[in-house]
Amino acid sequence: MTQKINSHIPAGPIKDxxxxxxxxINVVSPANKRKLDIIVVGTGLAGASASASLSELGYNVKSxxxxxxxxxxxxxxxxxxxxxxxxxxxxxxxVHRLFYDTVxxxxxxxxxxxxxxxxxxxxxxxxxCVAQGVPFARDYGGLLDNRSFGGVLVSRTFYARGQTxxxxxxxxxxxxxxxxxxxxxxxxxxxxxxxxxxxxxxxRGIITRNLVTGxxxxxxxxxxxxxxxxxxxxxxxxxxxxxxxxxxxxxxxKKGAMFANPCFTxxxxxxxxxxxEQQSKLTLMSESLRNDGxxxxxxxxxxxEKLRKKQIRPRDIKEEDRDYYLERRYPAYGNLVxxxxxxxxxxxxxxxxxxxxxxxxxxxxxxxxxxxRLGRDVIEERYGNLFQMYEKITDDxxxxxxxxxxxxxxxxxxxxxxDYNLMTTVPGLFSLGESNFSDHGANRLGASALMQGLADGxxxxxxxxxxxxxxEIQTPRISTDHPEFNKAYETVREKxxxxxxxxxxxxVDSIHKELGHIMWDNVGMARDEKGLTEAIEKIKALKxxxxxxxxxxxxxxEFNQELEKAxxxxxxxxxxxxxxxxxxNRSESCGGHFRVESxxxxxxxxxxxxxxxxxxxxxxxxDDKEPILNKEPLVFENVELKQRSYK
Amino acid sequence: xxxxxxxxxxxxxxxxxxxxxxxxSNISPDTSFLEMLDILNEQLINEGKExxxxxxxxxxxxxxxxxxxxxxRAHGPDDDVTTCQLHMRKFKDGETxxxxxxxxxxxxxxxxxxxxxxxxxxxxxxxxYVSVNTGGVPDGNxxxxxxxxxxxxxxxxxxxxxxxxxxxxKNSSAMLFVAAKVSQFAKLPQGKPEAARRAKAMxxxxxxxxxxxxxxxxxxxxxxxxxxxxxxIARLNREYLVAKLKD
Numbered sequence: 101m102t103q104k105i106n107s108h109i110p111a112g113p114i115k116d117x118x119x120x121x122x123x124x125i126n127v128v129s130p131a132n133k134r135k136l137d138i139i140v141v142g143t144g145l146a147g148a149s150a151s152a153s154l155s156e157l158g159y160n161v162k163s164x165x166x167x168x169x170x171x172x173x174x175x176x177x178x179x180x181x182x183x184x185x186x187x188x189x190x191x192x193x194x195v196h197r198l199f200y201d202t203v204x205x206x207x208x209x210x211x212x213x214x215x216x217x218x219x220x221x222x223x224x225x226x227x228x229c230v231a232q233g234v235p236f237a238r239d240y241g242g243l244l245d246n247r248s249f250g251g252v253l254v255s256r257t258f259y260a261r262g263q264t265x266x267x268x269x270x271x272x273x274x275x276x277x278x279x280x281x282x283x284x285x286x287x288x289x290x291x292x293x294x295x296x297x298x299x300x301x302x303x304r305g306i307i308t309r310n311l312v313t314g315x316x317x318x319x320x321x322x323x324x325x326x327x328x329x330x331x332x333x334x335x336x337x338x339x340x341x342x343x344x345x346x347x348x349x350x351x352x353x354k355k356g357a358m359f360a361n362p363c364f365t366x367x368x369x370x371x372x373x374x375x376x377e378q379q380s381k382l383t384l385m386s387e388s389l390r391n392d393g394x395x396x397x398x399x400x401x402x403x404x405e406k407l408r409k410k411q412i413r414p415r416d417i418k419e420e421d422r423d424y425y426l427e428r429r430y431p432a433y434g435n436l437v438x439x440x441x442x443x444x445x446x447x448x449x450x451x452x453x454x455x456x457x458x459x460x461x462x463x464x465x466x467x468x469x470x471x472x473r474l475g476r477d478v479i480e481e482r483y484g485n486l487f488q489m490y491e492k493i494t495d496d497x498x499x500x501x502x503x504x505x506x507x508x509x510x511x512x513x514x515x516x517x518x519d520y521n522l523m524t525t526v527p528g529l530f531s532l533g534e535s536n537f538s539d540h541g542a543n544r545l546g547a548s549a550l551m552q553g554l555a556d557g558x559x560x561x562x563x564x565x566x567x568x569x570x571x572e573i574q575t576p577r578i579s580t581d582h583p584e585f586n587k588a589y590e591t592v593r594e595k596x597x598x599x600x601x602x603x604x605x606x607x608v609d610s611i612h613k614e615l616g617h618i619m620w621d622n623v624g625m626a627r628d629e630k631g632l633t634e635a636i637e638k639i640k641a642l643k644x645x646x647x648x649x650x651x652x653x654x655x656x657x658e659f660n661q662e663l664e665k666a667x668x669x670x671x672x673x674x675x676x677x678x679x680x681x682x683x684x685n686r687s688e689s690c691g692g693h694f695r696v697e698s699x700x701x702x703x704x705x706x707x708x709x710x711x712x713x714x715x716x717x718x719x720x721x722x723d724d725k726e727p728i729l730n731k732e733p734l735v736f737e738n739v740e741l742k743q744r745s746y747k
Numbered sequence: 748x749x750x751x752x753x754x755x756x757x758x759x760x761x762x763x764x765x766x767x768x769x770x771x772s773n774i775s776p777d778t779s780f781l782e783m784l785d786i787l788n789e790q791l792i793n794e795g796k797e798x799x800x801x802x803x804x805x806x807x808x809x810x811x812x813x814x815x816x817x818x819x820r821a822h823g824p825d826d827d828v829t830t831c832q833l834h835m836r837k838f839k840d841g842e843t844x845x846x847x848x849x850x851x852x853x854x855x856x857x858x859x860x861x862x863x864x865x866x867x868x869x870x871x872x873x874x875x876y877v878s879v880n881t882g883g884v885p886d887g888n889x890x891x892x893x894x895x896x897x898x899x900x901x902x903x904x905x906x907x908x909x910x911x912x913x914x915x916x917k918n919s920s921a922m923l924f925v926a927a928k929v930s931q932f933a934k935l936p937q938g939k940p941e942a943a944r945r946a947k948a949m950x951x952x953x954x955x956x957x958x959x960x961x962x963x964x965x966x967x968x969x970x971x972x973x974x975x976x977x978x979x980i981a982r983l984n985r986e987y988l989v990a991k992l993k994d
Contacts, residue, residue: 176811228882238893277868492808
């Protein structure tokens with residue numbers, strides 16, 4: 101490991117690491133907690149659960165979100181469920197099995213110790229949420245129900261219809277509201293973080309913009325926690341919310357918090373296909389649908405052509421003329437292979453010409469056999485809201501005709517590098533949930549994002565931040581008059597002034613769409629050296645185009661959504677270049693990162709453990725300098741590295 | 748499709764607003780309503796005009812950020828959807844589409860079609876929670892909850908906090924919003940210990956913030972994008988009455 105990064109993984113057997121670590125780290129007394137301020141940016145599962153828990157412990161928390169309410173954070177849109185190794189189904193689940201599945205599912209590019217800790221606390225999360233009144237699905241005996249998700253052979257996913265993320269977030273939001281009412285959390289809605297303030301090497305505050313008035317504000321604290329989500333919107337079209345952005349993560353990168361594995365992005369196999377250039381976002385259809393839906397394309401090209409011309413309907417194709425390609429290729433896991441595998445398999449069939457819609461980029465997800473087997477009522481109870489959502493968007497009824505789906509950008513495994521304490525390379529600056537990189541390796545398993553967000557916020561950060569803050573009890577409240585605050589304030593002000601005064605011609609969205617095309621074509625589902633090298637040059641040129649030709653109507657001192665978007669796009673463009681650079685460096689395939697040059701004969705991702713069993717940790721070296729690559733070696737002591745097989 | 752859009756424009760909370768007319772053409776019926784507004788904004792920016800401000804985020808009907816009164820209906824002419832899930836196939840070629848913000852004294856306009864829903868936050872903060880700290884809770888399966896109760900709690904908990912109920916109600920009542928939270932907890936054993944306090948505190952806060960009273964017209968239920976039933980209002984009334992009788 102290079103000197104700049106130290107993962108601080110505790111010694112000892114994996115099952116004892118977290119227990120021993122908790123026993124050995126420092127604790128802050130209640131009297132001192134009252135004197136300490138913590139800023140939390142983001143109110144999704146990770147941020148809201150952290151803010152509530154930290155306030156319950158007695159810290160003063162300032163919580164920030166860009167929407168008009170903490171409840172709008174994009175965790176709300178997670179559909180399918182949350183994993184926990186409760187073994188309520190008696191199907192031989194355990195902490196070890198959840199740990200093993202997650203490391204394997206991540207294609208052996210996650211840190212073992214973090215993943216094991218995640219599995220250890222997973223059960224507590226369910227208990228906590230039940231206590232908050234989260235209405236999880238129950239069976240007729242009144243106990244909690246489970247469903248299956250991709251990449252595993254047990255049933256460990258807890259759910260609340262197709263709205264699990266909503267219910268978990270509303271649980272965390274209710275805990276947050278209780279603390280706001282008590283005065284432990286000061287909530288700032290419609291505020292966007294635009295810089296972090298580092299004083300004498302430690303994170304001491306942030307600069308924000310009040311999105312209603314345009315006022316630039318300075319906020320100080322003894323520690324800063326970033327929980328601002330992932331960066332999927334670098335592709336313009338993704339399943340992320342329109343306002344999801346990377347700016348907090350990118351600002352801290354430029355102030356010294358290194359960025360890990362930026363090229364690890366997840367393409368989700370079951371999204372509604374793109375309908376045209378005017379489309380603004382993609383809609384996910386939950387992975388839970390693969391419990392009962394079967395994925396297929398026709399075997400015969402003549403049927404494909406007739407389908408595209410609408411001369412026949414999918415139901416007209418005989419059973420023996422259908423290619424259930426996941427069941428054919430992966431008999432053990434079938435339709436429940438992990439997301440990266442299912443996505444590539446769909447692309448393979450569509451590239452071979454078997455896509456079922458006019459664009460050739462869609463496959464069927466068919467519920468006919470499940471409806472025959474279980475009845476329409478059961479399917480409606482399980483997926484009713486998803487079917488309704490699909491019908492509203494496409495005008496097709498999935499009870500009667502198969503859904504059309506295609507892969508889309510969904511989640512980003514990469515993110516701010518953190519050590520075992522969830523602290524970045526800047527002391528006092530922490531990163532939680534999708535913002536950090538730590539638990540999912542090169543591919544995240546379904547229903548694990550909710551688990552990680554809540555694990556970080558409820559059960560990990562509240563302990564580990566105490567260890568850092570125990571050395572800050574003598575530090576008086578930080579003044580925002582410090583020159584570093586003024587410097588950061590001025591930098592933000594100048595950037596905004598430049599954007600609103602730019603005499604450009606192009607809208608923010610038109611440039612963002614261009615970035616999206618570059619990213620999807622070259623840094624998307626299949627990547628190669630030539631495409632990635634080209635992408636870096638194209639993105640550099642686009643950065644120039646943005647700063648010289650973007651047009652931001654309105655002024656800086658008012659509610660101005662174009663300005664918000666421009667500030668976010670400036671950061672997406674720079675991150676896009678780093679993603680391409682990272683993908684170019686990692687000439688192996690692993691998980692969601694598929695380098696065409698590195699495939700098995702069957703077309704599966706082929707890892708190169710000898711050269712690439714490390715975390716790529718990128719360090720900002722200056723605005724016009726190439727970033728520096730640091731490496732955190734990944735050591736596997738409890739899981740044997742194998743070619744992943746779901747056959 | 749070609750459409751005439753009649754859009755509410757208002758510079759800020761203090762400014763006097765008014766309708767502006769815009770023509771928009773070549774819209775695909777498969778375009779979503781908000782994508783149509785994106786196209787309008789692109790057009791306005793290219794003409795050197797200010798784009799229309801509107802709230803939106805997830806664009807899949809769950810975050811509750813989008814609003815809009817479209818042709819006199821909250822979330823537009825389709826049933827059981829939010830504005831972001833509304834598609835242009837629900838309109839006719841050549842139609843005039845009127846787009847306004849939520850109208851309620853409790854939801855002041857910030858700009859154009861964007862309103863401030865801070866009042867909803869204050870109501871939730873008044874009692875929309877179970878008082879448990881992180882940690883020290885029993886096993887998730889320690890209490891069996893009848894499936895019907897869990898399902899009914901989930902029906903109520905599906906509220907997305909968009910404010911359509913308030914915008915639709917002639918009295919600007921927030922009863923359906925409050926009832927959804929009170930009812931969710933009333934159906935669950937976890938919510939029982941604080942049931943009386945919760946119902947009183949949330950109703951008192953709602954009254955304090957200037958929302959009107961409920962006169963049972965049922966308009967809120969009809970326009971709720973999540974189909975939250977007014978039977979939850981009946982339950983809120985029972986909870987409130989029981990709480991008051993204990994005083």
